[in-house]
Structures are given as structure tokens and as C-alpha cells.
Amino acid sequence: MGWYRVVGVISGTSMDGVDVAVADLTVRGDTIDLVPVRHAQIPYPDDLRDALTAALPPGDCSAETLCKLDTAVGQAFAEAVVAVGAEGADLVASLGQTLFHWVDGGRCLGTLQLGQPAWIAEATGLPVVADLRARDVAAGGHGAPLALVLDRLLLSDPDTPTAALNLGGIANITVLTPNSPAIAFDTGPGNALLDAAAQSRLGTSHDVDGAHAATGTVREDLLGVLLRDPYYAAPPPKSTGKELFNGTYLDAALARVGPVADAELLATLVALTATTVADACRRHDVKKVVASGGGVHNTALLSALRTALDPVPLSTTDDLGLPVDAKEAYLAALLGFLTWSGIAVDPATGAAGPRLLGSITPGTRPVSPPDPVGGNPRRLRIVVPQPLGGVHART
Numbered sequence: 526m527g528w529y530r531v532v533g534v535i536s537g538t539s540m541d542g543v544d545v546a547v548a549d550l551t552v553r554g555d556t557i558d559l560v561p562v563r564h565a566q567i568p569y570p571d572d573l574r575d576a577l578t579a580a581l582p583p584g585d586c587s588a589e590t591l592c593k594l595d596t597a598v599g600q601a602f603a604e605a606v607v608a609v610g611a612e613g614a615d616l617v618a619s620l621g622q623t624l625f626h627w628v629d630g631g632r633c634l635g636t637l638q639l640g641q642p643a644w645i646a647e648a649t650g651l652p653v654v655a656d657l658r659a660r661d662v663a664a665g666g667h668g669a670p671l672a673l674v675l676d677r678l679l680l681s682d683p684d685t686p687t688a689a690l691n692l693g694g695i696a697n698i699t700v701l702t703p704n705s706p707a708i709a710f711d712t713g714p715g716n717a718l719l720d721a722a723a724q725s726r727l728g729t730s731h732d733v734d735g736a737h738a739a740t741g742t743v744r745e746d747l748l749g750v751l752l753r754d755p756y757y758a759a760p761p762p763k764s765t766g767k768e769l770f771n772g773t774y775l776d777a778a779l780a781r782v783g784p785v786a787d788a789e790l791l792a793t794l795v796a797l798t799a800t801t802v803a804d805a806c807r808r809h810d811v812k813k814v815v816a817s818g819g820g821v822h823n824t825a826l827l828s829a830l831r832t833a834l835d836p837v838p839l840s841t842t843d844d845l846g847l848p849v850d851a852k853e854a855y856l857a858a859l860l861g862f863l864t865w866s867g868i869a870v871d872p873a874t875g876a877a878g879p880r881l882l883g884s885i886t887p888g889t890r891p892v893s894p895p896d897p898v899g900g901n902p903r904r905l906r907i908v909v910p911q912p913l914g915g916v917h918a919r920t
Contacts, residue, residue, distance in 0.1 A: 526552055526895055529865070530562070532611050533858030534602050534645070535620035538694025538767055539716055539819060540577050541730060542568040543605040546854035547614070550862045556904040557678060559859065564851035567605040573597050574730075577639075580624060582768045591624075591639075598622045599641035603648035611649045618861020618883075619645060619655040620853070626669065626766040633667040633764055633874075635659075642886040650889040654861035657883040666876030667764035670697035673709035673872045674863070675856045677701060678905030679845060685812040689842075691852065692716065692820025695766055696802055700809045708809070709873050710761035713754075713801040714770040715820050719794045721772040726787040735795065735825025741788025743796045750778045751797050757804065762875035795826050803833035817842040817852040846907035859905070867897025 528551045536543050546564040550557060569577070573594075580586040580594060598621070606617055621638030628634070642655035658668035676689035676699035689699040696715035700708050716731065723732045732738055756765055779785060785793070798820070806814060814837055820826050821841055831839050841849050860882060863870055869879035885892055 526866070526898060529616070529862060529895075530614040531858040531862045531865075532606050532609070532614050532617045532651075533620075533854045533856065533861065534606055534617060535853050535857045536569070536598070536622040536640075537819075537853060538623060539720060539731075540569070540574055540622070540694070541819075542566045543602055544851060544854040545605050545609040546851045546858055547609060547611075548855055548858040548862075550859070552866065552898050552902055555900065555902055556906055557859070557902045558906050558908045559855070560908050561847065561851070561855060563609065564848060564854055565609050566850065567601075567608055569601060573601060577622065577624070581771060582625070583771070583773050586624075594624070595639045595641050596644070598639040599644035602640045603644040606645055607648055611651060614649070614651055616861060616865055617645050617649060617651050617653045618657070618857045618864075619653055620657055620671075620857040620860070621655060623669075623766065626764060626768060628667070628764060628768070631759060631763060633662050633669075636662050636668045646886045646888050652888045652892055653886040654864050654883045655886060657857070657860050657864075660880050660882050661872060661874060661876045664876035664878070664880050666872065666874035667762050668874065669764045670699070670709050670711060670874070671860065671872045672697060672853070672856055673699040673707055674870045675852070675859050675905065676709070677707050678902065679847065679907075680815065681904045683813070686810050687813045687815065688806050688809070688811040690802060690814050690816040692798075692816060692818035692826070693853070694720065695770070696798060696820070698802070698805055700811060702809070707873050708761050711764045712805040713757055713765065713798070714794075715798055715818065716823070717767055717770045718775050718797065719791060719823070719826075721775055722790050722794055725772060726790060732791050732823070735791075735823040737788050738791035738795045738823075738825040741786065741790070741792030744782065744785055744789050744793045746782045747778060747785055747790075747793050748796055748800070750781050751793075752800065757801055762873070764874065792825070795823070795829050798826060799829035799833040802830060806834065806837065812837055814839045815842055815845070816840070817847070817849040819850065821849045846909075865894045867894065868902065
């Protein structure tokens with residue numbers, strides 16, 4: 526097949542902005558070639574970010590509010606795609622903004638991503654592959670994390686048990702073990718509780734570079750309370766979100782211990798993320814960890830992770846040619862490309878087998894995907910130099 530240019534777009538559980546990545550992709554035999562063309566993060570307007578945060582549990586969200594947020598996020602995504610540049614692209618793939626992830630009794634019963642794709646299609650004239658999680662949930666999976674689709678291809682056939690770690694609002698890992706099925710699951714909070722603490726104690730959206738956390742000492746009593754949450758002991762597949770790990774949850778934990786200073790709180794939450802990630806890796810005998818996501822820039826968190834994982838080495842996807850800040854946006858592009866190419870995927874979140882993910886909103890032209898690709902690609906290769914994308918790449 527020829528090259529296709531895909532714009533991937535997502536806003537993660539940190540809700541700090543819209544991540545956009547432009548990728549050129551093609552399939553050659555059992556290998557998908559991906560060229561990272563460019564990427565950016567476009568911050569949400571303050572009022573939209575505040576409204577999204579207020580709509581999260583335990584906050585209330587009326588039908589009116591939900592409609593307004595779905596529209597505003599769709600418009601923000603459209604503006605971000607246009608700002609980064611969709612010229613010559615074939616399609617846009619949107620993972621949306623998760624507002625609610627419905628998990629009960631260890632099963633995911635539903636998931637809701639905002640960002641009406643019609644706004645993106647109208648602004649760009651391109652078809653949009655969106656709502657990529659719902660089909661996996663309908664098939665019995667958790668719909669999250671979907672990162673295994675990229676991780677299994679990028680880290681194909683590892684010679685030792687390897688974990689791909691994403692440090693977003695929620696942390697998740699993909700575990701790839703030679704001669705065993707891959708698994709992926711949320712380990713617990715990544716930045717979610719850290720950001721909640723920064724907002725309540727510092728009046729900022731996050732602890733920049735982990736500067737405050739680095740000056741504090743871990744409160745072992747509080748850490749013990751937090752680690753007793755049953756989520757951590759539950760077996761995969763499993764997923765979670767800010768429905769559980771939010772400011773109210775943190776307040777309840779703090780009420781069970783004596784006063785905790787700001788730096789102590791942030792240091793303890795860093796230790797919580799590092800400990801739960803490391804424990805999850807140890808349970809699966811991981812010997813190597815490759816990290817990505819915004820949490821990589823928290824130097825206190827990264828240092829704590831290295832200590833908790835020792836002697837397991839920790840590297841980042843930058844070393845593989847995939848920017849740590851844009852991995853999830855490139856994941857969105859890859860997922861859209863796979864659906865567009867007729868390739869079903871199994872993210873190993875518990876679904877009853879591979880599925881074509883997502884729904885397609887037409888652009889200005891009739892929807893005309895390529896003939897379905899035969900076979901099942903097994904590798905993802907990050908390549909340079911950049912080929913031309915879009916219609917120019919196919920002429």
C-alpha cells in the first residue's frame with residue numbers, strides 16, 4: 526500500500542491540553558513504518574479546563590453541561606489540528622477526552638470520551654476516526670489502556686520481559702514477555718493525585734519538574750493508607766481513572782493521618798506512583814522498562830521510579846525515536862490508520878478477540894478507505910527521512 530498521512534489527537538487524564546501528532550504510515554509485509562512528522566501540545570483555555578475538572582466525579586454534570594463540554598472539546602481539538610497542520614493529510618484519528626470511565630466489580634461497563642468529531646471534520650474536510658475505546662468495551666474489554674497496540678509493535682519480540690510505561694494522569698503498563706501473551710493495564714495514579722495536591726496546596730495545575738516534592742520527605746503513615754487501596758492487588762485486566770483517584774479520594778486518605786505539610790504530601794504521592802508501578806512490574810518479572818508521558822518530566826518522580834525499580838533499567842521512548850510527550854497522539858494516529866486499513870486489533874484488555882475500533886465521520890468527500898490490508902502486522906518501525914504524506918505520497 527502507499528503512504529498515508531494521519532493526524533492523531535488526544536487529551537489525556539491530566540486534562541492540560543490537546544496533544545496532536547502528524548504521522549506518515551504504510552504497511553510493508555508484516556511491518557508498519559511510521560514517520561513522526563511533527564507534534565505539539567495546545568493548552569486548553571483555562572475556562573474549558575476548569576469546566577472539565579468540575580464535571581469529573583464527584584462533581585455534577587447535567588445534560589446541558591455535557592453537551593457544552595462535548596462541543597467545546599470538539600472545537601478545541603479541531604483548532605489544535607488546524608494549528609499543527611493537516612495539509613496533505615488523509616484522515617484524523619481522535620481518542621477524545623475521557624470524562625467518565627465506568628468500572629464496577631472489576632468490569633468496565635462503559636466509557637465516555639468527549640470531543641464531537643464533526644467539528645474536526647468540518648474544520649479540516651477530512652474523515653475522522655473517533656470513539657476508539659467503545660468497541661473494545663462492548664466486546665468485553667476495558668477500552669483502556671489501548672497503548673498495547675503500539676507497544677507490542679514497537680517492542681516486538683523482546684529478548685527479556687519488558688514493560689512499556691506511560692505516566693499520564695493514570696499510569697499504565699504493557700508487559701511483553703517472550704513466548705507469552707502481552708498484557709496491558711492501569712497500575713494506578715500517575716500524575717492524577719499529584720496534580721490534585723498541587724491544585725489544592727500550591728494553587729497550580731502541577732508541581733513543575735517535581736520541585737516541591739523533591740524538598741519533602743515521605744510520610745510513611747499516609748503512604749500506608751494509600752497503598753491499602755484494593756485496586757493495586759486486583760489482577761489484570763483492569764482500568765481506572767479520576768472517578769476513583771481524585772481530590773476527594775485524597776482528602777479522605779489525609780483525614781486518616783495527622784497534618785501533612787505540602788512538600789511531604791507531594792513527596793508521598795511521588796512515592797505512591799513509583800511504588801505501585803514498580804510493584805506491578807515486579808509481579809510480572811519485568812527486566813526492562815521504557816517510559817513515556819508527561820510524568821517523565823517530573824524529575825522527582827523519575828528519580829523515585831529508578832530507585833523503586835532498581836536493578837531494572839529505566840529508559841524512555843525518546844531512545845527509540847518516539848517522543849515521550851507525543852506517544853499517545855502517535856498511538857491515536859496508529860489506531861486510526863489500522864481502522865482505516867481494515868486491520869482489527871486486540872489491546873488485551875479483556876475483549877473477546879480482535880475488533881475494528883472506532884467510528885468514521887466523513888469529511889467533505891465520500892469515505893473511501895483503501896482495500897483492507899491482508900495479514901496481521903507484527904512490527905512498528907520508526908523511520909526517517911520523511912516521505913510525503915497525503916495524496917502526494919500516492920501519486
